[in-house]
Structure formats: structure tokens, C-alpha cells
Amino acid sequence: MKYFSTIKKRLIEQGRSLDKGIMYAAFVLLFCGVFLTLAASPAVAARNNLAWMHFIIKHMVFVPVAFGVLMGVALLPLKWVRRVAFLVLIGAMGGMLLALLGPEIKGAHRWINVFGFSVQPSEFVKPAFAVVCGWLLARGRLIKHCWDGWIAWIICGMVVLLLLMQPDIGMTLTILSIFAVELFLSGISIWLVSFLILGGVGFGVMAFLTFEHVHNRVIKFLFPEEGTSYQVEKSMETLKNAGWFGKGPGEGSVKYELPDAHTDFIMAVSAEEFGFIVTALIVMTFAFIMLRSCWLIRRENNFFVQVAVGGLMTQITVQSLVNILSTLNLIPTKGMTLPFISYGGSSLISVAFAFGFILALTHGHSFSRGLE
Secondary structure (H helix, E strand, O other): OHHHHHHHHHHHHHHHHOOHHHHHHHHHHHHHHHHHHHHHHHHHHHHOOOOOOHHHHHHHHHHHHHHHHHHHHHOOOHHHHHHHHHHHHHHHHHHHHHHHHOOOEOOEOOOEEEOOEEEOHHHHHHHHHHHHHHHHHHHHHHOOOOOHHHHHHHHHHHHHHHHHHOOOHHHHHHHHHHHHHHHHHOOOOHHHHHHHHHHHHHHHHHHHHHOHHHHHHHHHHHOHHHOOOHHHHHHHHHHHOOOOOOOOOOOOOHHHOOOOOOOOOHHHHHHHHHHHHHHHHHHHHHHHHHHHHHHHHHHOOOHHHHHHHHHHHHHHHHHHHHHHHHHOOOOOOOOOOOOOOOOOHHHHHHHHHHHHHHHHHHOOOOOOOOOO
């Protein structure tokens, strides 16, 4: 009993030291995601000849799991953060290999079946990759004659190769963005920065020339006369007519017309039913998370924490920006969910890991520039 009492006391102390700003912002997004899934998914289910509660039930199954993952990871000691991240990364990469051997779904090999649920292993790579590579890059920078920095490059290359084989260009760009930010925070030279920028441009050109779906989306974006995406047109029309307070919960019509109303274009549903004010508050919550993470990095003295949190912040920021800007037709469309808002079990758990890692890495520690 004394042992369990000690554990309980430590957990309470750790819980009190968690950054309340990031934690409450995550809960707000999770709460908004439940309401928007309730609003958007019944119409999508009806269009696919499913029970109207089909997506709602699945989402509600994953919400408490995501909450448990977030809080469980957030209470981990610093050493266990990188250990858990390493295990998740290995498991996710193994899952990606299994997905490549599985059936093709919508022109890609991204999903595996686990206990009747469709799981996208690449979603779990992102937060784990940010922590593991953050640790390796920090070691490579602080310890002389250490090869860990090069191991981070090898892991990045392996993950990118697996993603291109699926193929998943959007996820590839997210991984490269995480790695680029972590390299910048770890203190690379200006020449390597220039090389990476040129490499990113070259990768974009290669993807445009190699993958037909990327080529078509870019052409439609650059030359609207070639035919704008139907979903983008409906989304833009909805946003223009949304008003300050929207039509009210359940009163929208765009969810009956957009095939991806519950995932990629959920912000259009938010604007139509809840108006500009609620939609702007969601966007401001993401902006707060980014700024709060930057502030936490600045006050942190542990080099590993600085690099890893920077990578995790990049994951959440890039994912939210791509979804929102696609909805606004400011970039070519890319099927990327809005963190904690869009329907999707794999995405929910992945983002929960990301927030949990951020909270675990920043909960009241004040270390030297070491690598505990």
C-alpha cells in the first residue's frame, strides 16, 4: 500500500507541473472535434449507406483512448519519453512495411487491419520520429565523435522511402519539415540549410513530375480554368456565406455535398454551422499552441527537449496549416486531417502522442544542456 501511495503522490506532483496552456488547448480541440464529428459525419454515413451513427460511434471509441494516451504519455519521466518514442517508431515502421504488402486502397498502401479497425501506421511515425531524431541530433551535437546525428539522417531516409513507396507525398513533406526544423534547432551550418532548401524544391518538382495525382492537384490549383476541385469550390462558397454565427448546429447543407466533410473539409462544416467566430477560435487555438511551444523552447535549458519539442510543434503546425489552407484554396488540396478535429482514429492517437510528448518533455524540468 505504501508503494502505491508513493506512486500516486508522484503522479499528482507530475500532473501539477504539466503546462496548463498546452494541456487545456489540447482538451479544447478534442472537445470541438467531438461536436464537429457529430455535425458532419451522419451525412457522410448516409451517403455511404451506413448507419447514421457509424462514424460517431467509432470516433467516440477513440476519444477516450486518445485522452488516456495523452495523459499517460504526459506523466512519463524524461528517460521513458524517448524509450516509448523509440518503441512506437519501430512498431509504426513495421506497420508501414505490412501495409505495403497489403491490398491497395484508394490507390495507396497505407492501412492495415487491427482487430477490425483500419489503422494508418504512418500517422504514428510523426511524433515518435520527432522525439527519436531530436534525441539523436542533440547527442550528435553535444558529444564529440558521436555518430548519432548520422543515424538520425539514416532513419529519416528510411521513413521517407517507406512513405514514397505507399505513396504519401503529404506525409513525406511533414516528416521532412519536422527533420528540417530539428536540424535548424540543433545548429547546422548555413550551407547545409541552403542545401536542404534546394533539396526540398527538387523533391517538390520530382513529385510533380512523377506522381499523377500530385500533378493534377497542382495544375488545378495554378490554372483554375483547367477545373477546380468540386470540394474546394463548395468549401469556398460555404466560407463566403458562413456569417458570424453560422446557421446553427445541424442546419448546414455542405456536409451533404462534400465526400470528405468529416475529415479534410471539416472546417467548412464548422464555418457553415457555427460561423466565423467559432472557426476563428479553433484557428487561434492552433496559433496559441505554436506560440506557447516556442515560448517553452526558449525557457528550456535541456538541448534534447528544445529540439524534440520543436519537431513536435512542427508536426501539429504543418498538419493544421495544410488542412486549413487547403480548405481556403491557398495551397493545392492534400488529404490531411485537422489535429484532434477531423474524424480518424489513427490521427487522433497520433496527435495525442504528440501532445503527450510535449507535456512530458516540458513539465517543470530545469536541466542543464545535457541529455538526461
